[in-house]
Amino acid sequence: MSALMNIYARLPIAISHGEGAWLWDDSGRRFLDGFGGIAVTALGHAHPRIARAIAEQAGQLMHTSNALDIPLQQQAGQALCEIAAMDSAIFCNSGAEANEAALKIARLHARTRDIESPKVIVMENSFHGRTLATLSATGSEKVQAGFGPLVEGFVRVPFDDLDAIRAAAAQHDDIVAILVEPIQGEGGICPPSPDYLPGLRALCDTHNWLLMFDEIQCGMGRTGQWFAHQHTTIKPDVMSVAKALGNGFPVGACLARGGAAQLMQPGNHGTTYGGNPLASRVALEVISIMREENLLERATLLGDLISTTLREQLADNPLFVEVRGQGLMIGVVFNQDPTAVRDAAIDEGLLLVPAGQNTLRLLPAYTLSEDDALEIAHRLSRAANRVEGMPA
Numbered sequence: 343m344s345a346l347m348n349i350y351a352r353l354p355i356a357i358s359h360g361e362g363a364w365l366w367d368d369s370g371r372r373f374l375d376g377f378g379g380i381a382v383t384a385l386g387h388a389h390p391r392i393a394r395a396i397a398e399q400a401g402q403l404m405h406t407s408n409a410l411d412i413p414l415q416q417q418a419g420q421a422l423c424e425i426a427a428m429d430s431a432i433f434c435n436s437g438a439e440a441n442e443a444a445l446k447i448a449r450l451h452a453r454t455r456d457i458e459s460p461k462v463i464v465m466e467n468s469f470h471g472r473t474l475a476t477l478s479a480t481g482s483e484k485v486q487a488g489f490g491p492l493v494e495g496f497v498r499v500p501f502d503d504l505d506a507i508r509a510a511a512a513q514h515d516d517i518v519a520i521l522v523e524p525i526q527g528e529g530g531i532c533p534p535s536p537d538y539l540p541g542l543r544a545l546c547d548t549h550n551w552l553l554m555f556d557e558i559q560c561g562m563g564r565t566g567q568w569f570a571h572q573h574t575t576i577k578p579d580v581m582s583v584a585k586a587l588g589n590g591f592p593v594g595a596c597l598a599r600g601g602a603a604q605l606m607q608p609g610n611h612g613t614t615y616g617g618n619p620l621a622s623r624v625a626l627e628v629i630s631i632m633r634e635e636n637l638l639e640r641a642t643l644l645g646d647l648i649s650t651t652l653r654e655q656l657a658d659n660p661l662f663v664e665v666r667g668q669g670l671m672i673g674v675v676f677n678q679d680p681t682a683v684r685d686a687a688i689d690e691g692l693l694l695v696p697a698g699q700n701t702l703r704l705l706p707a708y709t710l711s712e713d714d715a716l717e718i719a720h721r722l723s724r725a726a727n728r729v730e731g732m733p734a
């Protein structure tokens with residue numbers, strides 16, 4: 343029996359080391375990393391500047407306490423607020439915790455409106471984490487199964503459907519916020535229609551609701567802007583960030599703007615590790631590297647290259663439905679369960695993960711060379727063509 347609880351359906355591949363977009367298993371086999379630890383290693387593996395920042399900071403000071411001033415946390419908060427156009431940050435260690443903080447801010451917003459039993463509008467097909475509150479917000483019965491009673495106070499509507507929100511508003515007078523991924527990730531890489539996010543902003547303004555964006559998977563440059571909602575002109579009141587913010591070091595943040603940034607007061611929230619000197623130093627270094635190496639532009643360029651190549655190479659494959667997403671957040675949709683294609687891709691030396699229904703996800707590093715980007719597309723196309731040729 344394993345000493346680990348049985349919570350993952352793991353592939354039998356043990357990676358021993360990585361460099362850039364490449365990973366090597368313990369038998370020396372080399373793989374292209376097509377999913378970057380699920381949208382985490384945006385700068386690739388073993389980035390020398392990240393490795394150096396961690397080593398230097400570990401040699402100087404890793405942790406003190408949020409009972410003391412942490413100048414590096416101030417700097418990381420400043421850098422993050424600058425790129426996000428937000429006012430202030432709470433640091434934490436994961437995406438779920440960032441969303442927990444967002445949901446707590448929504449509850450405090452309810453208090454300012456004298457609402458006793460506040461409700462947050464959440465979406466079908468969404469994913470917000472595995473803590474009790476965030477799994478209750480998540481739109482997946484599979485994620486929730488076995489964990490009732492769920493946290494109360496969520497009204498669920500279909501994604502990309504403004505009328506459904508108008509109907510919810512007519513039915514409930516105790517709504518205080520909307521929590522939504524600007525592009526759904528786990529749900530299958532689903533971008534909404536162009537008028538959706540501005541429509542949400544308008545509804546929140548009309549009803550005095552907080553607009554809360556979960557940018558944990560689609561943020562930090564992945565779609566070609568720092569945050570996916572920045573492809574529009576609207577701003578959220580609250581935003582959660584994690585994953586690529588630490589390039590593999592666990593760090594997350596909940597950001598807020600305007601009145602929403604004033605709601606948390608001393609004693610309302612806290613964390614032992616969140617934003618410690620080591621985590622803050624890594625987040626700062628990640629932001630600097632993305633800025634200095636123009637990696638947002640690169641995410642757009644490489645995303646277009648991979649998506650266009652896949653569309654060309656899969657056009658005649660009867661299993662292929664579409665490529666969707668933005669920048670380096672790419673979903674390749676098939677008309678059947680994509681596990682066989684995923685397995686064939688592994689044989690081709692390409693690692694990727696499924697998402698939602700019938701979709702394989704590509705979330706590679708923004709530091710990919712163009713050759714490696716093309717190689718990802720070629721290997722996936724070859725894998726899909728091999729599966730297509732197999733007897734059903």
Ligand SMILES: Cc1ncc(COP(=O)(O)O)c(C=O)c1O
Pocket residue numbers: 380436437438439441469470471472523527528556557558559560584585
């Ligand atoms: C959109 C979104 N929100 C929240 C989370 C939860 O993040 P974490 O696993 O760091 O708690 C994830 C993780 O996949 C995510 O994709």
